[in-house]
Amino acid sequence: MNGPFFLPVHDIARKPGEMREHNFSVPLKEKWGEGIVVVEAGETVDLEVRLESVHEGILVSGTVESDYIGQCGRCLTDISAPVEVEIQELFAYPGQEETDFEVQDDHVDLETLVRDAVVLSLPFQPVCQPDCLGLDPKTGEKLTESTGTESVAPIDPRWSALQQITDQVGAAESRTAEKEES
Numbered sequence: 001m002n003g004p005f006f007l008p009v010h011d012i013a014r015k016p017g018e019m020r021e022h023n024f025s026v027p028l029k030e031k032w033g034e035g036i037v038v039v040e041a042g043e044t045v046d047l048e049v050r051l052e053s054v055h056e057g058i059l060v061s062g063t064v065e066s067d068y069i070g071q072c073g074r075c076l077t078d079i080s081a082p083v084e085v086e087i088q089e090l091f092a093y094p095g096q097e098e099t100d101f102e103v104q105d106d107h108v109d110l111e112t113l114v115r116d117a118v119v120l121s122l123p124f125q126p127v128c129q130p131d132c133l134g135l136d137p138k139t140g141e142k143l144t145e146s147t148g149t150e151s152v153a154p155i156d157p158r159w160s161a162l163q164q165i166t167d168q169v170g171a172a173e174s175r176t177a178e179k180e181e182s
């Protein structure tokens with residue numbers, strides 16, 4: 001018994017009907033995932049796990065929560081978000097059914113099960129917000145408004161004169177609109 005995701009089963013093994021619940025947290029020694037978002041080393045993985053003794057082995061089910069970090073796939077802004085995933089898997093006794101997971105002596109090791117579930121649940125195309133407009137293909141700046149009239153990014157001085165005109169026109173238009181409404 002010396003892995004961070006090991007859980008003891010000696011008290012319930014081969015006693016169908018017995019059940020144990022474990023709530024625990026594991027700080028990761030290495031990052032999980034290879035995509036543009038990952039669960040970083042040092043991040044904590046929180047687990048709420050139920051172990052049920054069944055005839056074939058130990059049925060493991062529960063919830064895993066952590067946080068991922070990375071970059072928006074459109075605008076490259078740093079992002080972080082929670083990840084929550086359900087797990088359920090039978091750890092069979094050795095020599096029993098063909099399964100990916102086996103009860104090992106007096107414990108089950110959840111690491112591969114939990115890591116694979118978390119990594120698979122990470123977004124393949126993460127975005128900072130659902131309607132992220134990405135980067136302007138010409139300037140490389142992040143697009144904030146589809147109209148472009150309310151850009152909060154610093155304006156290139158060569159464009160500032162034009163921006164003033166645009167603002168004046170915009171103000172005039174809004175005054176006109178107000179008049180028409182009243």
Ligand SMILES: [Zn+2]
Nearest residue numbers: 072075128132
């Ligand atoms: Zn974005």
